[in-house]
Amino acid sequence: MTGRNPIPPIERIGARTTLQKLLSRFHFGITLFAVALSGLTILLAGVTALRGYADRNMELAAQLGAYGVEPALVFNDAQAAREGLEPLTRIPGIARLRVLNDVGRPLTQWTSPAADPAPLLTRIFFARPFAVTVRRNGSVIGTIEVWGDSSTLIDYVRIGLLAGLGCLLITAFGTIFLARRFEYELVKPLNEIATVAHDVRLHRRFDKRVQSLGIAELDRLGGDINALLDELQGWQGHMESERAMLAHRASHDTLTAMPNRDAFDEQLSLRIQSAGDRGGRFALLFIDADNFKAANDNFGHAAGDAVLVALSARIKETLRKGDFAARIGGDEFIVIIDPLDGETRAEELANRIRTSVAEPVLLPGGETYRAAVSVGVALFPDNGSDATALLTAADAAMYADKMTNRSR
């Protein structure tokens, strides 16, 4: 045991949902709940009210029946009683009728031919018949009984459920619409933030910024992200310039600002590669200052440096576009003339450099100095097809030139 508690890895949730889906589900849930609640309330209230109406309906039917069968009871006439009940049989919601005479013996009765749609509901709501006493001039001559059934209730419940279903449908559509609105209002700004963050992370686009957003909290988040991006961009810029400076420093000579030996080696191998590929030619000029040591000794190191800077400037002036010059040693320069076409002669270029360099240089002490250089030319692929061979050939040619100059 090391005594260190390893940080448990953050558990990733397997299936992720989108904000839109979440909102949609949430909306649907709430709306469903509201619809169900109100629907249930209305249904219950409706059933209660309807039950009241059904009771009243049966009571009225019983009264009507009592009026209709009264003479039938007086004359003890079963046929007339049936006729008296006739109007009642056309009233919906009545299951059974019975007329009793004054001693409680049934005179006539009628049962609806229609089957009870829900016997359970009938048992619950219409367990007992409505009984109305039939009187003639104040004395009881009989009783009429009316049993209700659930047909009217069932109709209401059916319509209620249908309406509920319709409401649910509307709810579903409404929810989709609301979710769309929410997506537009909420998810879109969030997506914008996410896109910017993604772009910055993946493509290093530190110039990207979150647009101003309509929702205060998200706008604040966007503002913070923008501020963070500002800082990141600052750091990034600083780092890049630092890196460029370091790279320049690594590949350039600090005095003359010309590419150094390392940069030249790299450049040379590139040129060999490219010329080899296309079957072209180029020239390598090895330039060495004559008697530079003497100048250094006679006028001092500051003058020597001034001569070197002047030399490098003169050499650069003679270059064409695409040519390359480097300072590879104390007073040694290299020029790559690339491409070397048929008309351009390497020797002419060497002479141009000699002429350009020969112009007097004004030294810091006020004196003038006339520099001279030895130039050796090597051609690719004539004098060598690799860097070492070319350099050796150029070096040898330069040395030969130096010897010639000395003997002059």
Next chain:
Amino acid sequence: MAVQAAGQTIVEDGAGGMTRAVNRMVGGIVSYARWPDGSSATTRVMCLVGTPRLSDRMTPDVPGPGSVAVRRMNAAAVTPDCDILFLGRMPVADRRQLIAWVRGRPVLTITDDDAACIYGAMFCLNNKAGSLSFSVNIDAIGRGPLRIDPRVLRIGGGGGGV
């Protein structure tokens, strides 16, 4: 002449069955008649003329308050005191004279000697196949100031009104 077919009243078996049925039917008819002068609670005078065919013991049984006092008399003795005229078997001339006398007066006429109900009485009792029924002569009722509950007319109509 609009004569309605009869309703059917159940007649109990036994000696007094028919008498009870007749008294109940006559009482019922009386209870559904409205005289222009007053309430149903008063005692109505029933003048019995001729010989009743269905029952000799006429004591109409009116449901609720109100009652019927029966007086037997001959056709000549009929006075305006009579609220109800029960016409038993009698000579045709007497019957015609009585019907003519009733016209325009608030007098209820009931007979048990006119099965077809064509001789001008308002209500005609009829014993047929062991059951008692009555018919209504709408024209006779229409001639007088007496008002009859339409429900009774319907029963007397035997389904004719449906």
